[in-house]
Amino acid sequence: MSQTRHTMPVAAAGRDYDAHGTMIPKDYDALLLASFGGPEGQDDVIPFLRNVTRGRGIPDERLEEVATHYRANGGVSPINEQNRALKAAIEAELDRRGLRLPVYWGNRNWAPYVPDALEQIHADGHRRVLTVTTSAYSCYSSCRQYREDMGMAMQKTGLEGTLDLDKARQYFNHPGFVEPFVEGLRADLASLREELGETAPIHVLFSTHSIPNSDAAAAGPRQLAAELRQDDAEVGEREGADVYSAQHLDVARHILAGVPEAQDLDWSLVYQSRSGPPSVPWLEPDINDRMEQLAGPDATGTQPAGFIVVPLGFVSDHMEVVWDLDTEARQTADELGVGFRRTPTPGTHPAFVAGLVDIVEERLGRRPGRAAVGCFEAWADVCRPDCCAKVMRDGSVRPTTSAVDAEVRGLAEHAAGAADGQG
Ligand SMILES: CC1=C(CCC(=O)O)c2cc3nc(cc4[nH]c(cc5[nH]c(cc1n2)c(C)c5CCC(=O)O)c(CCC(=O)O)c4C)C(CCC(=O)O)=C3C
Ligand SMILES: [Fe+2]
Known part of the structure; x- marks a missing residue:
């Protein structure tokens, strides 16, 4: 589903943006x-x-x-x-x-x-x-x-x-940002299935940067996001209590919807790279904790045989990706004895x-x-x-x-x- 607003913004008195926060066009140089x-x-x-x-x-x-x-x-x-x-x-x-x-x-x-x-x-x-x-x-x-x-x-x-x-x-939520993740999930799912077999249970971890809960709250309650929507019917069904996680959940669902082969897979939104004192709460679950919970010795239910990490919170393969995912999360997967893939970030994807x-x-x-x-x-x-x-x-x-x-x-x-x- 793609949404567009067709009216051109009209500036209110003294302002160069409209009530939606859409700026009037400018001849940027x-x-x-x-x-x-x-x-x-x-x-x-x-x-x-x-x-x-x-x-x-x-x-x-x-x-x-x-x-x-x-x-x-x-x-x-x-x-x-x-x-x-x-x-x-x-x-x-x-x-x-x-x-x-x-x-x-x-x-x-x-x-x-x-x-x-x-x-x-x-x-x-x-x-x-x-x-x-x-x-x-x-x-x-x-x-x-x-x-x-x-x-x-x-x-x-x-x-x-x-x-x-x-x-x-x-x-x-721009299609150009989301598309590389859709391609990546499709490719890594095919390659992990080749490694583990067609019926092996695979869990998709959509990973983003954790932030302090107070930052998430300051980003606005998801109701604020709902105000900005044309159709907020789906909002009530979503878990994200704040704009930051609600945006990620929406992108995660959109990426999944773009890969027909992934429709039956279990998935989670997870957070990585937290810092600051332990006394300050940040968004959870941490990616490694979630992997343990799902595939560790105390796991209940169907245990995943492999994880696909989709780093939907990031634009390029910088340190938070190559260290926290490709090094640490991969190591967690190795210790759990399960398969692991990390899909590419948008980078310079056309x-x-x-x-x-x-x-x-x-x-x-x-x-x-x-x-x-x-x-x-x-x-x-x-x-x-x-x-x-x-x-x-x-x-x-x-x-x-x-x-x-x-x-x-x-x-x-x-x-x-x-x-x-x-x-
Ligand atoms: C939401 C978010 C993004 C994603 C959005 C975006 O991409 O912009 C992001 C990206 C990045 N974060 C990065 C690096 C760091 N982030 C830190 C610390 C923090 N990040 C936070 C949030 C985010 N960070 C927060 C709430 C903190 C703690 C408070 C603070 O100190 O602001 C610290 C300090 C040490 C530590 O505590 O870990 C470092 C070194 C790099 C560069 C990687 C490279 O060099 O390749 C990148 C792209
Ligand atoms: Fe950061």
């Missing part, structure tokens, strides 16, 4: 590919991890533990090379469509940094920038934190009022690259309709002012690029009393 960033050598590892965890009280033991994942790979995260490849693929697709839009690259946590990219964009004479991130879903880490870093970069560079900096919508460029064309006003699969509508271009807000230790809420400042300040005052040291 540059694209910014914004990503997480990662170390490129052993000397970068600890400074990078300090950037990532700044102000969040992640204990040093945890930093050392995470450092070993990077150290084992020569201190290099695969993510930068993947972003260089994605940037080149987007440039080629823009070129193929005759769009003359230069692409810049800036990261939140490692060079090239977002503020430097903005300065370069400005120095090159561009003024209207559309940002596409390497993050597909709605939560603090994957949406608002990008908007905050963009807002802070505008302040830091003094480009506020000079550069127009917008962000493309979250694209978890459908994904084309999908991102489709979203750019929507924003340029060159492409009517806003493609989306599953039962959510295409996500808003402009988040609500308090969307995924995180109140910092000092009670402030950081500025973002796509929120109304006055309303954000109002939220900060409202929430100051409730600050729980999170953030």
